[in-house]
Amino acid sequence: MLFKKKRLAIAITVYWVLLAYIISGLVWWFIALDRQNRQMTAYQLHELRADDPYYSGKSKAILAEEKKQTAAYVGEGSTYLLLILLGALFVYREVRRQIRLQLQQQNFMMALTHELKTPIAVTKLNLETLRKHKLDEQRQEKIIQSALQETDRLDVLANNILIASQLEGGGYVQSKEPLDLSGLVQGSMLELRHRFPERHWEEQIEPGCAITGDALLLELLVSNLVENALKYSPREGAIGVSLEGKGRHTLLSIKDQGPGIPDEEKKRIFGKFYRAGHEATRSTKGTGLGLFLCLKIAEDHKATLKVADNSPVGSIFTVTFKTV
Numbered sequence: 001m002l003f004k005k006k007r008l009a010i011a012i013t014v015y016w017v018l019l020a021y022i023i024s025g026l027v028w029w030f031i032a033l034d035r036q037n038r039q040m041t042a043y044q045l046h047e048l049r050a051d052d053p054y055y056s057g058k059s060k061a062i063l064a065e066e067k068k069q070t071a072a073y074v075g076e077g078s079t080y081l082l083l084i085l086l087g088a089l090f091v092y093r094e095v096r097r098q099i100r101l102q103l104q105q106q107n108f109m110m111a112l113t114h115e116l117k118t119p120i121a122v123t124k125l126n127l128e129t130l131r132k133h134k135l136d137e138q139r140q141e142k143i144i145q146s147a148l149q150e151t152d153r154l155d156v157l158a159n160n161i162l163i164a165s166q167l168e169g170g171g172y173v174q175s176k177e178p179l180d181l182s183g184l185v186q187g188s189m190l191e192l193r194h195r196f197p198e199r200h201w202e203e204q205i206e207p208g209c210a211i212t213g214d215a216l217l218l219e220l221l222v223s224n225l226v227e228n229a230l231k232y233s234p235r236e237g238a239i240g241v242s243l244e245g246k247g248r249h250t251l252l253s254i255k256d257q258g259p260g261i262p263d264e265e266k267k268r269i270f271g272k273f274y275r276a277g278h279e280a281t282r283s284t285k286g287t288g289l290g291l292f293l294c295l296k297i298a299e300d301h302k303a304t305l306k307v308a309d310n311s312p313v314g315s316i317f318t319v320t321f322k323t324v
Contacts, residue, residue, distance in 0.1 A: 008099065015091075015092070015095075019084075019088050022084060023081065023084065026077060026080055026081055026084070029077070030073055030074075030077045033073050034070060034073055037066055037069045037070060037073070038066065040066075041062055041063065041065075041066040044062045045059055045062055048062075101272075116154070116157070118150075118153075119150035119151065119153045119154050120150075120154075122146065122147070122150045123147045123150045123151060126143045126144070126146055126147040126150075127147065129143055130143060130144075149195055149196075152195055156223065156224075156227070159220060160220070160224070160289045160290060160293055161289065163217070163220060163293065164272075164289050164292065164293045164296070167293070167296050167297075167300070174214040174217065174300065175214050175215075176212050176213060176214060177212065177213075177214075177215075178210060178211075178212055179210065179211055179212065179213055179215055179218065180208075180209075180210055181209045181210060181211050181213075181218070181243065181250060181252075181321070182205055182206060182207045182208060182209045182210075182243060184215060184218055184219060184222070185205055185222055185241070185243050185252065186205055187219075188219050188222040188223055188226075189201070189203060189205070189222075189226075189241060191223075192223065192226055192227075196230060198235070199230065199235070199239060200236070200237070200238045200239070201238065201239055201241070202238045202239070202240040202241070202255075203240075203241050203242070204240075204241075204242040204243070204244070205241070205242070205243045206243055206244045206245060208245075209243055209244070209245050209250045209323070210250075210323065211250055211301070211321045211322065211323060212301075213301045213321075214300075214301075217297045217300070217301075218297070218301070220293065220297065221293075221294050221297045221298065221319065222252070224290040224291070224293060224294050225252075225254040225294055225317050225319075226239065226241065226254055227290065228254075228256075228290055228291060228294075228317070229254050229255070229256035229258070229315075229317075230256075231258075232256055232258030232259065232314075232315075233256040233257045233258045233314065234257065234258075237256065237257030237258070237314070238257060239254070239255070239256060240253070240254070240255030240256075241253070241254055241255075242255075245323060247323075248322065248323050249320050249321065249322060249323055250320070250321040250322075250323050251318055251319070251320055251321075252318070252319040252321070253316055253317070253318045253319075254316070254317045254318075255310050255314060255315075255316045256310065256314045256315055257310065257313055257314040258313070258314050258315060259313070259314075260309055260310070260313055260314055260315055261307060261309075261315050266307050269291050269307070270291050270292055270294075270295040270305070271292060272289070272292045294317075294319075298319050301321065302321075302322060303319050303320055303321045303322070304319070304320045305317065305318070305319050306318050306320075
């Protein structure tokens with residue numbers, strides 16, 4: 001990592017040096033042409049005869065030509081300078097974006113490795129425990145439940161990666177149809193309560209909320225938002241899920257009691273692969289795809305996804321749909 005940072009610093013330094021060289025060359029070109037123009041004007045004025053009856057008119061014409069040439073040099077130089085600066089800015093921004101994306105992809109691979117290793121290791125340990133030891137029925141049920149939870153984690157992770165790739169590449173064919181959003185959210189919450197029976201839930205789901213959309217994507221939207229809340233909330237903290245109709249809109253809100261999100265991070269958390277902090281020291285699980293996928297699904301359903309502060313602590317993610 002240190003070697004890569006040094007290479008990046010060297011590349012940036014070379015870039016700015018080359019840009020400064022190009023601009024200094026342009027300035028030198030302008031100064032040289034302007035000096036040549038003034039020398040030509042002085043020479044032409046010197047060649048005029050003072051007793052020439054047209055001396056005044058000729059000298060004015062020579063000076064006017066000098067100003068015209070100077071204006072042409074200024075115009076051409078300014079145009080070239082503007083084009084150079086715009087091109088340099090575009091290249092710099094694109095290179096920075098690619099470098100940032102590469103770093104995020106590296107973090108994604110690290111996170112993905114962690115996310116895969118943990119459920120695989122836990123499931124393997126549970127299966128080995130069942131094979132080697134004769135346990136009572138209650139203990140067996142607990143171990144099986146743990147293995148199923150880890151398998152569900154793998155399933156959600158695989159779905160997120162697959163659907164995110166398909167949505168970005170245009171390979172996913174959405175089926176837009178009238179849906180009972182209330183029933184869909186209730187079904188998703190039933191599954192989440194079964195997967196996380198130890199967590200405290202606060203649900204306010206208004207019946208009869210209907211929208212047009214893709215059922216699979218909307219289920220993924222709900223589960224990703226709720227699991228995001230679970231990651232950052234303490235175990236004793238309540239997860240609030242509400243669905244209500246307000247006029248021509250339907251609002252889905254997920255509340256958590258986590259540490260909250262700083263204002264400067266609120267827009268960045270929906271970026272692909274983006275996760276706050278460093279991958280090597282981060283304690284929360286995830287790959288940085290969940291919220292990106294949620295925003296993509298919301299936008300594909302002509303909905304908005306926003307995050308705000310919860311009171312007294314935590315965050316509120318709100319999806320606003322247009323009601324059928």
